[in-house]
Amino acid sequence: MSTSQPDASQPSDARASEDRATPDDRLHARNGTDVSPEDLVLAAGRDVTPGNLEWARRKLADEGPAALDKLLP
Template structure:
């Protein structure tokens, strides 16, 4: 009895890996720009509401841009 191959449904051949690989430039939390409260709210998986924006403003005031780095892998 053989075991199913987890990648059996994925396309094979030239270019198949390129379709699944995230470009390195998209993997970084910041690109040298300022972190906005909206960025922090979205990275935390929260809805953009006034209460969540206020939470993000306080967190950014306390921790600076590193607050975003702490939320993202």
């Protein structure tokens, strides 16, 4: 099967929605909940260690929940 041909097993409206990019206002890094130091460490791609948790606590104290937004696309 050629990748240039749409998959006939999917409805045409499903194929059309896959061809469009998600608008920026629909993309979210957080769901409005509090950001924990563990969340920040994991989003940074680091291991959860006492040192990394302390780094995350300081970063959250300085930047607030926006610290997570800066790490995620």
